[in-house]
Amino acid sequence: MHLKTNDIVEVISGDDRGVRGKVLHIDREKGKLVVEGVNRVYKHVRRSQKNPQGVRLSKEMPIQISNVLLYCSRCNKPTRTGTRQATDGSKERFCRKCDAALGQLSPSKTKDK
Numbered sequence: 339m340h341l342k343t344n345d346i347v348e349v350i351s352g353d354d355r356g357v358r359g360k361v362l363h364i365d366r367e368k369g370k371l372v373v374e375g376v377n378r379v380y381k382h383v384r385r386s387q388k389n390p391q392g393v394r395l396s397k398e399m400p401i402q403i404s405n406v407l408l409y410c411s412r413c414n415k416p417t418r419t420g421t422r423q424a425t426d427g428s429k430e431r432f433c434r435k436c437d438a439a440l441g442q443l444s445p446s447k448t449k450d451k
């Protein structure tokens with residue numbers, strides 16, 4: 339899965355299925371990522387001197403990378419992606435359905451030494 343932070347992804351399974359959001363954080367070691375507005379849990383903080391009213395904090399919890407797909411703005415749906423070499427030697431992602439380029443993965447290889 340070739341995802342980066344700030345990508346727009348759509349959740350394809352679980353409670354948040356169909357929810358679209360921005361990737362906030364990726365944990366490649368654990369194979370998880372945090373998506374804005376997805377898998378949000380609320381934590382209630384008891385009343386204290388610091389928070390006399392008590393507060394409700396919300397925080398997104400990581401979900402499995404395999405539960406999301408990159409969103410393709412041209413297809414207007416989540417899509418599977420592939421990678422290919424662009425003409426300038428850089429590596430880019432593309433939508434397997436409509437062939438649209440979906441962002442660069444690595445910079446172009448310049449041959450000057």
Ligand SMILES: [Zn+2]
Binds near residue numbers: 437
């Ligand atoms: Zn597409």
